[in-house]
Amino acid sequence: MIEVRNLTKHYGDKHAVNNISFTVEDGEILGFLGPNGAGKSTTMNMLTGYISSTSGQALINGVDILEDPIKAKSYIGYLPELPPLYVDMTVKSYLNYVYDLKKCKLPRRAHLNEVMALTKVSDVADRLIKNLSKGYRQRVGLAQALIGNPPVLILDEPTVGMDPRQIQEILSLIKKLGKNHSVILSSHILSEIQATCDRIIIINKGVVAAHDTTDNLSKNISTDHRVIARIEGPREEIIKAIRNIEGIKYVRADMEREAGVYEYEIEAAPDQDIRRDLFDIVTEHHWYLLGLRSAELTLEDVFLKITMGEGIIVPSAEDKKGAKA
Amino acid sequence: MGAIYRREVGAFFTSSIAYIFLCVFWLISGFFFVQSCLYYATTDMSGMFQSLFLVIVILIPLLTMRLFSEEKKQKTEQGLLTAPVSLGGIVMGKYFAALTLYTIGLLMTFVYAMILSAYGVVEWGIVFANFLALFLMGGAFIAVGLLISALTENQIAAAVASFVVLMLLFMLDNIAALIPVQWISTALGYLSFRNRYYAITYGLFNVSTVLFYVSVAAIFNYLTVRVFERRRWS
Numbered sequence: 065m066i067e068v069r070n071l072t073k074h075y076g077d078k079h080a081v082n083n084i085s086f087t088v089e090d091g092e093i094l095g096f097l098g099p100n101g102a103g104k105s106t107t108m109n110m111l112t113g114y115i116s117s118t119s120g121q122a123l124i125n126g127v128d129i130l131e132d133p134i135k136a137k138s139y140i141g142y143l144p145e146l147p148p149l150y151v152d153m154t155v156k157s158y159l160n161y162v163y164d165l166k167k168c169k170l171p172r173r174a175h176l177n178e179v180m181a182l183t184k185v186s187d188v189a190d191r192l193i194k195n196l197s198k199g200y201r202q203r204v205g206l207a208q209a210l211i212g213n214p215p216v217l218i219l220d221e222p223t224v225g226m227d228p229r230q231i232q233e234i235l236s237l238i239k240k241l242g243k244n245h246s247v248i249l250s251s252h253i254l255s256e257i258q259a260t261c262d263r264i265i266i267i268n269k270g271v272v273a274a275h276d277t278t279d280n281l282s283k284n285i286s287t288d289h290r291v292i293a294r295i296e297g298p299r300e301e302i303i304k305a306i307r308n309i310e311g312i313k314y315v316r317a318d319m320e321r322e323a324g325v326y327e328y329e330i331e332a333a334p335d336q337d338i339r340r341d342l343f344d345i346v347t348e349h350h351w352y353l354l355g356l357r358s359a360e361l362t363l364e365d366v367f368l369k370i371t372m373g374e375g376i377i378v379p380s381a382e383d384k385k386g387a388k389a
Numbered sequence: 390m391g392a393i394y395r396r397e398v399g400a401f402f403t404s405s406i407a408y409i410f411l412c413v414f415w416l417i418s419g420f421f422f423v424q425s426c427l428y429y430a431t432t433d434m435s436g437m438f439q440s441l442f443l444v445i446v447i448l449i450p451l452l453t454m455r456l457f458s459e460e461k462k463q464k465t466e467q468g469l470l471t472a473p474v475s476l477g478g479i480v481m482g483k484y485f486a487a488l489t490l491y492t493i494g495l496l497m498t499f500v501y502a503m504i505l506s507a508y509g510v511v512e513w514g515i516v517f518a519n520f521l522a523l524f525l526m527g528g529a530f531i532a533v534g535l536l537i538s539a540l541t542e543n544q545i546a547a548a549v550a551s552f553v554v555l556m557l558l559f560m561l562d563n564i565a566a567l568i569p570v571q572w573i574s575t576a577l578g579y580l581s582f583r584n585r586y587y588a589i590t591y592g593l594f595n596v597s598t599v600l601f602y603v604s605v606a607a608i609f610n611y612l613t614v615r616v617f618e619r620r621r622w623s
Contacts, residue, residue: 112471138473148468164392
């Protein structure tokens with residue numbers, strides 16, 4: 065379990081991280097999102113005791129990382145942005161070293177073999193780390209974090225440099241580990257976070273810009289009812305006809321997708337379902353409806369919306385409840 | 390600390406620094422042995438031990454240069470500092486790894502003494518005292534080199550800076566002699582590494598010398614720990 069209370073880090077008068085609070089329960093995976101330089105790695109470095117916080121508190125399994133660093137660190141498996149690998153060691157001797165470094169008590173051979181099998185590095189166990197590809201190095205880094213079976217895992221962009229199949233494997237491994245560990249996972253790749261994490265924190269400019277479950281986050285921002293329709297037919301007439309539907313707020317033709325086929329972005333009044341009306345109009349004029357989809361915001365859109373420009377702060381479901389009460 | 394110690398000793402050999410250090414140390418000490426003992430057909434080894442002072446000033450930076458600078462450069466430092474080990478444990482692990490290799494090098498002086506014992510009577514007490522002096526002084530110098538290695542991420546910079554600092558310590562008496570202010574000159578004289586060392590090579594051994602070298606090693610290792618603590622809090 066990880067508890068973070070008002071964690072702050074200043075470098076001089078620059079606020080790298082400002083007043084961040086969150087909790088990760090056992091058996092939960094928290095996604096950490098944010099553009100480069102937003103403070104993700106700084107936060108993780110504070111949680112793992114690599115750097116100290118200016119103020120605030122980070123508790124790992126109830127132990128303050130600054131008060132009893134050695135005990136707190138023993139609960140953490142950490143994969144930093146750049147895995148801390150000694151490149152002139154073999155994978156096996158490196159993992160043995162980490163085993164000793166962490167003063168691990170589990171049966172050595174069985175445990176190391178288990179970790180290597182989980183992270184799929186058994187077949188390179190006797191190779192020098194400097195001869196491994198980026199994807200393999202990343203997996204050795206993950207193996208290193210798993211040694212000693214720590215209850216808390218902090219993984220800073222664990223899938224960097226992997227091919228799509230390896231990413232799938234590692235994410236499903238993390239998901240499996242998330243059932244009985246507290247996991248913090250940071251990534252730039254939103255689909256990864258969406259597929260793996262229970263909750264998401266978006267950090268922007270050192271503050272928490274959004275904090276919610278994956279589903280709520282996209283719902284929260286996309287309040288308006290919008291669809292995107294792909295229709296074959298004369299553009300001006302179509303726009304005019306759609307405008308005549310009751311409750312339409314906005315319609316716009318997008319680029320030409322095929323010859324004579326445009327995509328139309330249509331926004332109706334909230335809570336109004338215009339899909340049937342749209343269908344009627346199209347058939348009435350003998351146009352063809354080639355595609356229709358809801359323009360609900362993806363996590364990608366949410367991310368961009370939050371982190372672009374000045375950045376907005378999305379209240380979480382809990383905050384809203386609190387406000388109502 | 391044990392894990393770090395074992396890894397560092399291994400790394401000395403995989404990075405071939407161990408071989409270079411041992412070869413050069415044995416080569417140069419062998420030369421002085423031939424020159425000052427065999428050539429003059431004497432079992433008095435003090436001449437050789439005196440020459441070794443300068444040799445270790447030159448060679449110790451080779452041992453300490455990459456101990457911390459390389460960790461920083463390869464970003465492995467983060468793994469070390471987030472592992473459940475104390476900063477003191479990290480510093481001591483590295484310190485003793487370098488000290489071990491240094492001691493392996495020094496053991497060669499006993500081989501020289503044994504060669505001499507085949508031809509005449511060796512004063513073993515003096516040989517042991519000299520060995521101990523060289524060991525203690527090297528121990529102090531390694532701590533100095535380790536601190537400098539923690540301050541940079543460039544091995545060569547660490548080596549050159551350590552060499553300069555050790556050289557200054559070596560020349561402390563010459564510097565002291567040049568300073569006209571009496572009390573500064575006296576104070577620097579008290580800190581002399583060379584006088585204490587040469588005293589032992591002549592057979593004068595006392596506890597304060599041991600304490601001097603051991604406390605220099607302790608102070609510099611403590612400063613290294615402080616460097617990491619400060620970096621964490623900056």
